[in-house]
Amino acid sequence: MIAHLPILQVIVPLIAAPLCLILRRAHLVWLFALFASGIAFLTSILLLQQVMDTGTIVYELGGWEAPWGIEYRIDKLNAFLLLIITMISTVVLMAAKKGIEKEISSEKHTLFYVLYLLSLTGMLGIVATGDAFNVFVFLEISSLSAYALIALGNDRRALWAAYQYLIMGTIGATFILIGIGMMYQMTGTLNMEDLSRRLPEISQTRTVFAAFAFVIVGICLKLALFPLHLWLPNAYSYAPSIVTAFFAATATKVAIYLLIRFTFSVFGLTFSFTTLPLQTLFIVLGLLGIFVASTTAIYQQNVKRLFAYSSIAQIGYMIVGFSISSVTGLTATLLHVFNHALMKSALFLALGAVMYRVGSVDLKHFHGLGRQMPLTMAAIVVGGLSLIGVPLTVGFVSKWYLLLALIEQGWWPVAVLVLLGSLLAIIYVWRIVEAAYFKPPLANTGDIKEAPLQYLIPIWILILANIYFGIDTRLTVSVAQAASQSLFGVGL
Amino acid sequence: MLIAATVAILVAMFLAMIRGIVGPTFYDRILAVNMFGTKTVLFISLIGFVMGRPEFLDIAIVYALLNFISVIGVLHFSGSVEFRHDDHDNSTVEKDS
């Protein structure tokens, strides 16, 4: 079975989804989904171990050799991503039973788990595959389930957010499809590795330029890179809390992965960064994203929305690290992908707990919560500190590497701007702290109890991971470094 | 001769298409689509012979079936509430109820 790990990674949640539909009873389905996600998590640990030991694993689906069939190609980069996705998914699922109790009507609970597993499958499929068209297919699986999951929110604005996301997402996916078509037309192959070998010969043709542009714009739409981020705040603020926690931590990360995969592996470093002004463009967009989104976050009254804007800002950091195009820069991006997944899932789960007890996540309802829900609020504070990048949290580690990479290149102004961006994070996190600890509770709220254990356990698992990986950085840094070295080394 | 017939079908398709675009009534459009569908069936049958591989007539059968289903579908839904808001449609329509 060990040889089949790459495919098991994807088909375990995939097969579990229709089985859930047959099981029907919501709490059974919950246990089953948790089980499937847990198995996927274990698989990803084993895979990462295997990849670190023996190098890239190739798995030929259907037994057909690569350019003719589809292959799964697991290297350090995607093994790392697989680990992040399955880990977050499993932890978030622990809280799901309580989480959807009040936010989704009961007859839809089973369907929620089915869609959740499908979404997980889609993301895993995108990350694991080595075939460009297969990316599109699994992208659509994850997107379609995402639209539906967002629309499950109680607020009618959730429907509108889902619709907007559907339009933007489909445009993005179609752009990617056009780009893949052009690449295929010029090379005759869809296999990523084969593409990376055949593209350099024709890299000066106008068609390949256009293909690159369409793939990148398509991915950036999915990534919510500033200024293509307009769908994200609504989608994150009106989706059910569990869904937000899952997507905020994973969906954009998958898009970052695709960006890295296409620029570094498929089109190649020289094409992506030397022949095109991509670097400058991305640095500017990344920095603009950090500043505009952070500033907007400061003025938000809805805390979910606040953190949604903060997510866009954090994507800016990842893009800055990515566009440095050095080993340290990419390491910083990968670390931030991991770390941001940890903190955002913790924060959104904590908001879910607030939603569960208070029924709203408006800033004014946070007044006095510091005393009423001490554990949840403490989690939000630690998560917020991590978001700012205070030492001893994971946020510090990735910012540190990002600064290192910038200084390595001698880009002092950018480094200063990145630090300034973090100051903005202090402001918006402070607003929550102020509301929770320094304002008296609202008069008519009654007594609000601490969040239930089913929420607290996953939240605190994630928060402790936040602190643990902030202190002991050996594991994450070594994997991220190895992954980025391999991307700069021999290509795919 | 196959080619002549094909061209004739294309001309007929074009005329039906214009009727579909200009309307003016609801029923004119359904009629145009129906005719367009029939012409497509013939076109597919003919093109198979023109290109020398006539064994793919299954497609034409499907077209004929779907054509029927969509006309029935249109008529089915034309009875519903929202469809009745025909006020600014055109002059030849008069409403009984």
Add this chain to the structure above:
Amino acid sequence: MDIVIAVVSAIFLLLGGFLCVTGGVGILRFPDFYTRIHATGVTDTLGAGLILIGLMLQVPDVLVLVKLVIILLMTLFINPVATHALAQAALKSGLSPLLQSKNHKGG
């Protein structure tokens, strides 16, 4: 013999093509819905029939012939029914035929 079949087939095809164009002209030029449906209803069925018969004379094997017969049968069945249903629905909805004088409007 072959030449006879070819000629007959050509005649059928041309006639069918002609009818189709006529129907097309009809649907475009006739003044109101009922005259248009008349034009297409009649010429469509007949034109399709002729073209399909013309094709049947050229078939390479039996399976193709069977399929052509199926298509022909379906055209003969479905087309009139669809046209009939359409006309009936139009009449019921209050779409009145265009008559000579405007005073004589009616169903």
Add this chain to the structure above:
Amino acid sequence: MDSLRFCNPKTIKEDNAIELLIDIVLLSFLVCIAFAIVRMKDLFAVIMLAGMYGLLSASFFVTMDAVDVAFTEASVGAGISTLLMLTTISMTGRYENTTRHRPMLALVVVFVTGSLLIYGTLDMPYFGSAQAPIQLHVAPHYINNSMSEIGIPNIVTSALASYRGFDTFGEVVVIFTAGVAVWALLMVNVQRRKNTEIDDANNSTHEQHFIVRFVAKMLIPFILLFALYVQFHGDYGPGGGFQAGVIFAAAIILYSMVFGLNTARRVISQPIVQLLTAAGVLLYGSVGIVSLLSGGNFLDYNVLSADPIAGQHLGILLIELGVGCTVASVMILIYFNFSGRKNDRELEEHKETT
């Protein structure tokens, strides 16, 4: 640059010329319809034109030798999606507002994207060129070896079901996702559904269409039979699980339109349809798992039987069944939910007025 063209200037031969002509004509029809769609405010007309657009693009696919694609596009573009859109506008209203959403900005975006695309086309291999890279790499393997490796004449089916079988698995999961998603969105309360007043009212409009009912009744068994033919003939001609599934669903939809939704639900109960959506995916997946357990890779049909060719045949047969099952049941499920929602709303309005 010329070396990149992979192409000798096209010599326009006579039989080429007619195909070229048909090609140009069909494409210009498409452009006409597309522009007409932009201008129109009546959504009903737009949907009719979109149906024509589907038919036309399907005809275009036939002239481009893509018979399988034409089959699918016809049943989807002109069939199912037209029906779904009609159901939708029967609930949401027929006319579009006249206001445009920032038209200048949109025009600029469209213009920039279009220029980029045109720029990209300039170095493309010429249309129809046999020396283009896609004709030289990967695809020749399918054309030359599929008969000996898989043993069925339809290369598209070979590639779809075996070489790229995992894509098709993904496709089935996409359609399954759509089914579940639509179901989750449009689910109707069970108690209210029991009420049949409105359905009877709906039926009465069709009582008079005696001829339609009669012909439909005769046609439905034939359509079902034809769907089975398409399902199992996919190895030799255009067709396969997806097309068969859509045709099957079309028959059921026809039934429910002519005889009323509740009658159709009595014949095919919704829980069974829901079960079948899952069953198709599971069937497909279990073929993969069985091949995994018998020592091959996932979806490696060679190991399903002692003789690899027989294994391929068996595998393709089973997965096509899975595809057909899921597609048919998802389409029916989606239609039931759309149409059930409509009945539900009409019932509510009915209650309000009385």
Add this chain to the structure above:
Amino acid sequence: MDAGNDWAAAFFGLYNYWIVVVLMMVGFYIVIAHGNLIKKIIGLTIFQTSVFIYYISMGNVDGGTAPILADNISQYSNPLPHVLILTAIVVGIATTALGLALAIRIKESYGTIEEEIIQGMDNPG
């Protein structure tokens, strides 16, 4: 060869793609410029269908026939784009169905399917 011939070759060699670009852009324009949710989805279908046309065009070979093996035929069109587009069509209908379902729900809860009005209702003032 002379320049005129060259241009003719380029025109006949690329006009398919140019028309596809026009179709794509018409669809794209409908999606971003129109406010009606159903119309947007129709635009999306046109956009996607034109991408399908693009893929199928590139697989065509002069003198080729449908990729279904038969005796005494040697030149076949490329089957791979057909396979890809079969999958893409399915994805397209799935997206359309979901989009329409969302539009129905939006109509039920907002009472309209016009973008401007919905946005006005969400952000009053």
